[in-house]
Amino acid sequence: MTTPLTTSLTLFDTRSRSLKPVTASNGEYLRIYSCGPTVYRDAHVGNLRTFLLGDLIVRTLALSGVRSELVQNITDVGHMSEDLHEDKLLAESAATKIDPFEIARDYESKFHNDLALLGITPAKHYPRASESIQMMLDLIQTLMDQGSAYLGSDGSVYFDAQSFPSYGEVSGNKLSQLLPGHKYEYSEEGAKRFHADWALWKAAGNRTQMVWDSPWGMGFPGWHIECSAMSISYLGGAVDLHLGGIDLRFPHHENERAQSNSVSGEEIVAQWVHGEHLLFEGRKMSKSAGNVVLVHDIVAAGLDPLSLRLCFIENRYRSQIDLTWDSLHAADATIKRWRKKLSEWGVSTPSIQSESVIASLTTLLMNDLGTVDVAIELRRIERDDSISLGEKAHIFRAIDSVFALDLDRVEVKGELTSEQAALLEERAAARAAKNYARSDELRDQLLLLKIAIVDSPAGQSYEVIP
Numbered sequence: 507m508t509t510p511l512t513t514s515l516t517l518f519d520t521r522s523r524s525l526k527p528v529t530a531s532n533g534e535y536l537r538i539y540s541c542g543p544t545v546y547r548d549a550h551v552g553n554l555r556t557f558l559l560g561d562l563i564v565r566t567l568a569l570s571g572v573r574s575e576l577v578q579n580i581t582d583v584g585h586m587s588e589d590l591h592e593d594k595l596l597a598e599s600a601a602t603k604i605d606p607f608e609i610a611r612d613y614e615s616k617f618h619n620d621l622a623l624l625g626i627t628p629a630k631h632y633p634r635a636s637e638s639i640q641m642m643l644d645l646i647q648t649l650m651d652q653g654s655a656y657l658g659s660d661g662s663v664y665f666d667a668q669s670f671p672s673y674g675e676v677s678g679n680k681l682s683q684l685l686p687g688h689k690y691e692y693s694e695e696g697a698k699r700f701h702a703d704w705a706l707w708k709a710a711g712n713r714t715q716m717v718w719d720s721p722w723g724m725g726f727p728g729w730h731i732e733c734s735a736m737s738i739s740y741l742g743g744a745v746d747l748h749l750g751g752i753d754l755r756f757p758h759h760e761n762e763r764a765q766s767n768s769v770s771g772e773e774i775v776a777q778w779v780h781g782e783h784l785l786f787e788g789r790k791m792s793k794s795a796g797n798v799v800l801v802h803d804i805v806a807a808g809l810d811p812l813s814l815r816l817c818f819i820e821n822r823y824r825s826q827i828d829l830t831w832d833s834l835h836a837a838d839a840t841i842k843r844w845r846k847k848l849s850e851w852g853v854s855t856p857s858i859q860s861e862s863v864i865a866s867l868t869t870l871l872m873n874d875l876g877t878v879d880v881a882i883e884l885r886r887i888e889r890d891d892s893i894s895l896g897e898k899a900h901i902f903r904a905i906d907s908v909f910a911l912d913l914d915r916v917e918v919k920g921e922l923t924s925e926q927a928a929l930l931e932e933r934a935a936a937r938a939a940k941n942y943a944r945s946d947e948l949r950d951q952l953l954l955l956k957i958a959i960v961d962s963p964a965g966q967s968y969e970v971i972p
């Protein structure tokens with residue numbers, strides 16, 4: 507029998523509303539699932555805050571020698587628009603006259619670039635919903651066979667919400683509190699048996715794009731079943747940590763839990779961890795308000811994209827933050843100062859004192875990802891004369907394995923324009939993400955700006971063409 511491995515990291519579990527030690531149920535490594543992007547538009551900095559959460563957890567666990575396996579899905583079908591009647595990808599396709607799969611692949615590649623710019627270690631798998639249809643069909647069939655799902659009068663397959671008595675434990679929304687008429691799931695009028703049931707498989711109707719054959723006719727999957735299927739399939743039937751933005755608690759995660767637990771008869775997800783929203787300059791970011799900020803905007807402003815990472819690190823993941831241009835500029839200055847100091851401090855000299863400081867900083871991280879406290883400590887250590895320069899270097903490098911601010915980077919002196927610098931950053935990220943099409947494109951753009959790229963196994967370097 508497997509003995510679970512309880513790590514020293516505690517995180518806030520949304521379902522039990524308490525801090526819980528993170529535990530690897532297979533006794534070897536953490537199995538983590540993170541809800542990924544719906545690839546119909548750019549991920550904004552708020553989305554990226556959630557995606558960073560997985561990276562901070564993986565890196566913190568690695569600090570104490572615990573391995574993890576992260577799976578993050580790519581939603582390229584089935585995520586309905588706010589009025590619940592149109593697939594987000596197809597709506598974008600109708601507006602732009604571009605093939606929906608082409609849109610999906612384009613934004614998917616931009617998503618990987620953004621992750622690389624933020625120093626986020628790639629997940630083990632990025633399964634696409636559109637390529638996981640058979641997994642979903644198998645899951646739906648099982649749910650039907652055991653009586654948790656049924657074929658509605660409109661040809662769509664619905665989950666029978668009342669068949670799952672513990673519905674509501676993640677979000678607090680019990681079935682008895684969900685009123686008819688509340689729009690939380692698309693359905694044809696009268697096709698469902700109960701108002702809170704939701705579609706697992708939607709009949710195609712007039713839709714001709716992004717549809718697949720199934721035992722119930724042509725159609726497409728519901729968004730919630732996608733995550734049940736991909737998390738169970740790719741993580742071998744148990745999810746130690748399930749991550750996502752706070753807005754996904756209901757109905758997405760609530761419905762996912764009902765589906766996954768009904769299939770297995772067990773609590774598939776041991777711990778639900780949710781990242782909070784962010785405001786930008788005091789306002790909720792939205793396309794309609796016109797204040798959406800992308801990583802690209804930060805780079806275009808001449809800032810290191812890792813300044814965004816430091817801003818997130820300096821706020822607890824489950825507190826709402828108000829991101830501002832001032833805070834981004836301040837973070838950019840801090841990173842530059844730390845890089846300069848680290849190069850002056852030179853070689854790391856481990857000592858009993860520095861090891862003990864690292865141990866206490868690690869303890870802070872283990873306490874519900876206390877990155878805020880660690881950042882405060884780093885600023886104190888920076889000024890502490892009782893710590894030698896080599897010891898400071900040792901401490902900063904150890905913590906940078908989690909903070910990943912690339913503090914050992916040597917700032918290149920030269921006369922690069924902000925446009926050249928931005929393109930170089932983006933090109934390095936594209937190459938790191940193995941997005942060769944994009945990195946070739948950027949190399950050509952840079953050449954026009956008199957920057958010649960030289961690639962080697964050690965990375966990208968460049969020469970300014972006189």
Ligand SMILES: [Zn+2]
Nearest residue numbers: 541542733758
């Ligand atoms: Zn999901």
